Amino acid sequence: MGSFLLFTAALVSQYFLTAHASFLPRFLHSGPSPTNNVEPRQAPGVIAASEFLRRGYQASVVVGDWVYIDGGEFSFTNNGKPQFQYASTLLSIDLSHNWTNSTVAFQSTTKPDGAPNLNGPSLWYHESENLIYSGFAGWNSSFGNDLGLPPLSLRTFRPDGTGSGAWNEIIDAGSSVWSQLTRPGQPLMGFGASNAWVLGGFASEGVGPDSPENLIPGMTQFDMTSRSFDNSSVKCCNATGSIYKGALQHVPPFGPTGMFIAMGGRNGMTNNGGDAGLIDFGTVSVFDPTTQQWWNQTTTGSKPSPRVEFCTAGINSTSGTYEIFVYAGWGTNLGPVAVQYDTINILTLPAFHWISVPYNPENPRHGLSCNAVGGSQILTIGGVDSNALVDTGNIQDIIESTFDSSPDPFAQGLAIFDMTTLAFSDQYTAGAPPYEQSEVVKQFYSQSNGSYINNLTPQVSALLNVTHFTSSTSTNTSSTSSTTSSTPSGPQTSRLSASNGLKVGAVAGIAVGSSIAFFAIVTGIGYLFKRRRALKPSAMATTTPTNEYREIRPVFLNKSGWQEIDRAREVFELPAQSVQELQHPPPAVELRAYPHCVRNGIRS
Numbered sequence: 322m323g324s325f326l327l328f329t330a331a332l333v334s335q336y337f338l339t340a341h342a343s344f345l346p347r348f349l350h351s352g353p354s355p356t357n358n359v360e361p362r363q364a365p366g367v368i369a370a371s372e373f374l375r376r377g378y379q380a381s382v383v384v385g386d387w388v389y390i391d392g393g394e395f396s397f398t399n400n401g402k403p404q405f406q407y408a409s410t411l412l413s414i415d416l417s418h419n420w421t422n423s424t425v426a427f428q429s430t431t432k433p434d435g436a437p438n439l440n441g442p443s444l445w446y447h448e449s450e451n452l453i454y455s456g457f458a459g460w461n462s463s464f465g466n467d468l469g470l471p472p473l474s475l476r477t478f479r480p481d482g483t484g485s486g487a488w489n490e491i492i493d494a495g496s497s498v499w500s501q502l503t504r505p506g507q508p509l510m511g512f513g514a515s516n517a518w519v520l521g522g523f524a525s526e527g528v529g530p531d532s533p534e535n536l537i538p539g540m541t542q543f544d545m546t547s548r549s550f551d552n553s554s555v556k557c558c559n560a561t562g563s564i565y566k567g568a569l570q571h572v573p574p575f576g577p578t579g580m581f582i583a584m585g586g587r588n589g590m591t592n593n594g595g596d597a598g599l600i601d602f603g604t605v606s607v608f609d610p611t612t613q614q615w616w617n618q619t620t621t622g623s624k625p626s627p628r629v630e631f632c633t634a635g636i637n638s639t640s641g642t643y644e645i646f647v648y649a650g651w652g653t654n655l656g657p658v659a660v661q662y663d664t665i666n667i668l669t670l671p672a673f674h675w676i677s678v679p680y681n682p683e684n685p686r687h688g689l690s691c692n693a694v695g696g697s698q699i700l701t702i703g704g705v706d707s708n709a710l711v712d713t714g715n716i717q718d719i720i721e722s723t724f725d726s727s728p729d730p731f732a733q734g735l736a737i738f739d740m741t742t743l744a745f746s747d748q749y750t751a752g753a754p755p756y757e758q759s760e761v762v763k764q765f766y767s768q769s770n771g772s773y774i775n776n777l778t779p780q781v782s783a784l785l786n787v788t789h790f791t792s793s794t795s796t797n798t799s800s801t802s803s804t805t806s807s808t809p810s811g812p813q814t815s816r817l818s819a820s821n822g823l824k825v826g827a828v829a830g831i832a833v834g835s836s837i838a839f840f841a842i843v844t845g846i847g848y849l850f851k852r853r854r855a856l857k858p859s860a861m862a863t864t865t866p867t868n869e870y871r872e873i874r875p876v877f878l879n880k881s882g883w884q885e886i887d888r889a890r891e892v893f894e895l896p897a898q899s900v901q902e903l904q905h906p907p908p909a910v911e912l913r914a915y916p917h918c919v920r921n922g923i924r925s
């Protein structure tokens with residue numbers, strides 16, 4: 322039951338033999354390097370805007386005046402040819418100065434030998450120590466020659482206030498701590514109040530989420546103060562199995578010690594196509610870290626369609642509400658059907674009401690990260706092309722197509738979205754004034770007269786009754802507002818770190834980057850579109866997918882698709898190894914039929 326047929330690793334290794342011959346050497350690079358107007362690859366992971374194609378599956382976190390970006394993969398052109406690589410350094414962007422998409426500068430900081438370069442890595446900030454913890458979650462990149470998944474270990478990075486910092490291994494690979502733990506791929510993760518929470522996911526070293534045994538049940542807590550892990554069997558989220566590829570958003574101002582909201586993603590195994598397994602946003606799950614209990618909460622309003630690998634960013638308003646912005650992601654089909662997932666929906670708390678932001682979907686992306694970066698701004702980073710054109714059934718080709726079908730229309734993959742004006746903005750503005758609700762959010766609260774309270778689960782309502790807003794000016798929550806000094810995630814004042822006087826925390830508390838990356842799962846029958854892979858930079862910008870489909874081919878087959886498999890073999894002479902099981906699926910695309918795009922008389 323529920324196992325899926327995947328491509329073989331053989332196809333993947335074939336790719337590495339043929340396509341990575343022209344890799345640029347990895348740089349040995351020490352220290353930060355401000356990199357404006359960079360050469361194509363002045364430093365690892367830093368690409369000139371003119372050569373940049375895509376970035377995806379990274380994680381990002383805001384600490385003080387910097388956003389730090391770790392892990393993931395990127396692509397760029399070299400003499401017109403696409404190149405693919407995993408990120409091997411820690412990048413950072415200065416948030417203390419204004420920048421535009423043409424003036425933004427990345428810094429690149431080397432990582433120590435042995436520090437893993439993972440897709441979808443965990444980056445948890447512990448404010449009281451000014452340390453970022455990394456190394457627990459994630460999986461290995463599909464690109465580059467660093468193939469093995471490094472063993473579990475835990476490292477800290479101490480930001481130095483200049484975009485760089487110092488690494489330190491605090492739990493090495495030999496520790497007995499790891500004997501009880503599995504590195505999770507694509508769990509739902511969040512941190513706050515000195516704890517990180519890791520919900521679900523699947524075993525990174527296993528065969529991906531295609532097999533039930535490989536899904537990780539329960540939730541793991543990492544206590545950043547005692548540096549200890551605790552694995553509990555707590556269930557969440559209307560999930561029959563395990564959950565992954567969704568978001569766990571920290572909401573500091575509500576609840577005795579804040580709260581977390583799990584939303585979206587995938588639930589356990591997927592059955593026979595459709596959107597089975599995708600978790601509806603009509604119910605979100607509320608986690609109270611104090612009692613470690615989960616509660617279901619239904620939502621009202623205009624929710625996002627079910628999806629995976631979206632990003633979230635949350636922010637407290639000056640009106641005593643907390644807004645969570647859900648951006649992009651995909652419904653597990655590549656191609657034109659993915660364009661509709663270029664959306665932004667706001668979940669406003671305490672009402673648990675969705676408001677959708679009106680704009681034309683045109684830049685679908687998934688595997689991106691988002692951070693609230695001060696004032697009303699969200700910085701969105703990367704995201705691969707969900708409207709990718711796929712030319713073969715080769716899994717590596719499919720992965721690459723999401724990196725090279727089109728250069729990111731956002732220069733350097735970066736965009737700023739203003740949560741008050743609800744528009745993408747031309748520039749990042751340093752020192753912007755505090756976030757205020759947009760008109761639509763204001764309007765909702767003034768019209769609801771507090772009637773949303775009737776929709777709240779009693780236990781959630783009780784949590785919402787404890788708030789930590791510094792100025793509850795025009796709030797219309799029923800809050801008995803209390804500023805609890807024992808709540809690290811509550812209002813923050815600037816503080817000095819012991820070592821260097823770095824000002825931290827003002828932004829970090831509200832800026833939980835959520836990199837919702839992806840992993841191979843095979844969920845049905847995929848029909849892929851052939852396209853020319855010879856990538857010409859001039860042509861890329863104006864790629865019109867529908868004009869380039871030349872051929873379709875069944876690729877991924879699940880058990881309910883046995884007939885299709887047989888048919889596929891007859892029709893396409895699919896190589897036998899194409900339907901064997903992968904030892905370790907590459908972090909790949911989820912594919913299913915594109916019924917409306919059938920060409921050449923072949924139908925699903």
Ligand SMILES: *[C@@H]1O[C@H](CO)[C@@H](O)[C@H](O)[C@H]1NC(C)=O
Binds near residue numbers: 330464469908
């Ligand atoms: C990822 O790591 C696993 C386990 O070390 C390995 O079997 C697999 O080949 C790697 N995959 C890629 C695409 O590098």
Ligand SMILES: *[C@@H]1O[C@H](CO)[C@@H](O)[C@H](O)[C@H]1NC(C)=O
Binds near residue numbers: 502503505538552
């Ligand atoms: C937590 O424990 C369960 C049961 O032993 C195990 O299946 C799961 O893999 C553990 N979680 C992690 C993240 O290791």
Ligand SMILES: *[C@@H]1O[C@H](CO)[C@@H](O)[C@H](O)[C@H]1NC(C)=O
Binds near residue numbers: 558559560616617
């Ligand atoms: C949440 O909903 C699911 C599915 O209806 C249910 O199994 C679970 O027990 C509920 N959780 C709580 C705390 O009510």
Ligand SMILES: *[C@@H]1O[C@H](CO)[C@@H](O)[C@H](O)[C@H]1NC(C)=O
Binds near residue numbers: 604617
């Ligand atoms: C749980 O999922 C089922 C099936 O998708 C749905 O009918 C039900 O309403 C969900 N329950 C909650 C509490 O979300």
Ligand SMILES: *[C@@H]1O[C@H](CO)[C@@H](O)[C@H](O)[C@H]1NC(C)=O
Binds near residue numbers: 730731747748
């Ligand atoms: C860069 O910003 C300018 C305005 O400063 C805007 O017109 C343009 O569309 C942006 N370009 C990209 C690629 O994001």
Ligand SMILES: *[C@@H]1O[C@H](CO)[C@@H](O)[C@H](O)[C@H]1NC(C)=O
Binds near residue numbers: 419750751
């Ligand atoms: C940054 O941009 C804002 C908004 O455009 C502007 O008001 C401010 O003067 C700029 N700051 C600097 C130092 O240029």
Ligand SMILES: *[C@@H]1O[C@H](CO)[C@@H](O)[C@H](O)[C@H]1NC(C)=O
Binds near residue numbers: 767768769770772
């Ligand atoms: C809120 O109150 C106003 C005026 O008192 C009324 O017009 C409106 O219908 C009410 N809205 C709801 C949702 O009850």
Ligand SMILES: *[C@@H]1O[C@H](CO)[C@@H](O)[C@H](O)[C@H]1NC(C)=O
Binds near residue numbers: 782784
């Ligand atoms: C929350 O506060 C409101 C107003 O004080 C009160 O009516 C309500 O009963 C409280 N809810 C819970 C669950 O305590």
Ligand SMILES: *[C@@H]1O[C@H](CO)[C@@H](O)[C@H](O)[C@H]1NC(C)=O
Binds near residue numbers: 573791812813
């Ligand atoms: C919002 O949260 C930030 C960070 O915790 C805090 O500094 C700020 O005072 C809060 N604003 C309000 C209005 O509560």
Ligand SMILES: CC(=O)N[C@H]1CO[C@H](CO)[C@@H](O)[C@@H]1O
Binds near residue numbers: 769770798
């Ligand atoms: C102005 C306004 O909307 N006031 C409402 C605030 O919320 C309470 C319920 O907590 C309502 O009773 C008020 O009418």
